[in-house]
Amino acid sequence: MTRGVLLGPQRLHPIVDKAADMLGIDGRIAAVTAGWQEREAEDQELCAALGNRAVNLMLHARAETAFREDPELFAAHRAKQDRLRQLQDLYRLRLASHLKAARRVQQAQAPRDLIESELEEAVQAIRLLDAHHVVKTQHIQRDFDRKVKPLERPAVVKQLKEIEAILADCAGVAIAGGHVAVLYNRLRLFDLGPRLADLPIIAWSAGAMVVASRIVLFHDSPPQGRGNAEVLEGGLGLFPGVVPLPHARRRLNLQDPGRITVFARRFAPATCVALDERCFIHFDGPRWSAGANTFQLRTDGHLVALH
């Protein structure tokens, strides 16, 4: 079982150094900042926060290089991403009606027990939809792996060898946030899930999202649209049992028990964890513990401290 610490945002009050201490990382740390996209190399603050012992894996740039060297890989990757986007749009359409139904049931004027049983079924329908969506995304990803065989292509193999050489010299991994889909795709392109699993991992924001078993996109009050949380893909699955929710206070309406209960029940038995600044959850083998002021969204609609 992978050891690790999942954190909230690190920009203003970084605690990555404390996380490294918690994990007893004594040595170099492989940094993944692919979620920053073209800013990937602007990692000076991160390196300083980690005690100047980080070496950036440069996954975003490596993928760009591989795509440049292997146009067929690039075209196939883009086609896969287009298909995933189209699938996401269709899933989103169905999800909107499912979530609307659950909310209308919650607001209905009827005996409590009837509402509760109908709500349970409405949430089950959402869970089923989410699960099917994950399976469909996995099919698309596996289809790509089977047909394109990225790990056998010279352009990828060359990069992978260099990545493995860096990892062999590292005692831990730090995965920063940023664009969650880009980050996940780069990790997946180089099949880094299994390769990182043996090292202690510090991951925050989008980084924390991609190492979980499900990547959940969320914002309760975006300026456009309904703010329906949605599952993107399955994630690397290195830290099962939690749904990390970075910037929860800004992104979620935590004062609304109705929204919290649907959210938490939808992803149960996984624990929905609000990861704001200075918050963390520490995985030590199969057990995990949380830092002070780290909260769980509970199925009864309440927010409770996990500490």
Next chain:
Amino acid sequence: MPAMNTRLNPPTKLAIQSLLAHGPVDAAAIDRFLRTHSFPLIEGRNATFVYRGPGDQVNLRHWVFGLGSSQPFTRVGNSDFWFHTLELPPQSRVEYKLEVILGGVGTWIRDPLNPNLAHDPFGANSVAHGQGYKTPAWTEHDPEARPGTIVETQLEGTPLGTQRVSIYLPARFRESRRYPLLIVHDGGDYMRYAALKTVLDNLIHRLEVAPLVAAITHPGDRIGEYPNNPSHAAFIAEHLLPFMESRYPLYAAPAARCLMGASFGGVASLSTAWRYPGTFGRLLLQSGSFAFTDIGESKRGPVFARVVEFVNAFRESPGKPSDKVYLSCGTYESLIYENRSLVPLLQSTGMEVKYEEARDGHNWENWRDRLRSGLSWLFPGPLWMVYE
């Protein structure tokens, strides 16, 4: 709807009615009343304005179209205490002044009891906030938001002569990226009175709006330049746009070019896009002065003559000046009819149109408060995908 609830359940008695309910009111009671409330006093859909001081008459002067622009206060007995209660629907924002008439001389003053002010090129007005209105947090300085920068430049040899342009570059601007371009009419006023830079910094920081470059223009004679003036349109499309695209890393595509403006600036934006179809794929038009006539002369006066001429021509033959248009107007503006009328016409051209109204007037804070909705619709940010 909150409005329905408050209409159905008004306060049983307004505070001013309670004060007056027991006959003559002495100075001590007035002092106590003033001390224990803030003003204007908002109770459900009612706003009670008060004034204390010498005067022969006191009037509420406001800019709400549809209400008499001068609303007389009532004096309490022979005291120096005056009040007026006005219906103020929820979420309203109303700018006003008090007119105090003494010895036949009227003086317009800001409400001494109301600290809320809105500034504009003519000074400042007092502001009444209806129930539920809250100044949006994203319009105020956020210390966590990385600030963009403003670069000043001058464009020489344009059809309007030398033109000053302030260029907004978003935080973490990089030459290696590509950005959409927002061209802002009355840019200085948008910066001063609608907190444009703060708003852009915040909305980009919150990932609600894509990082963008803004060309903030400063008109010389806006009344002459803005209403369908070919020189102005040429300045924007043939001088400013090429300058910006040659100097900054911009997406050179209509979908990444937006013209924005309020009032006459809205007319300037629409007329420029109309004169250069296929160039500007995005328009953000706030309380546009889209006056028109179906028959006869416009009653809006000579300043609007060229506006009316343009809007009539546009209504006759709109073409398709842009692809996506955000339009907003305050329901307390005299221009609400013209803006509502424009919506189906714009839609009929095949453009995607988003139209929003607010219980507000023809003023900069109304336009400020709509920027999040307009900009995030025209240039959506990566909010859904980025978790930093």
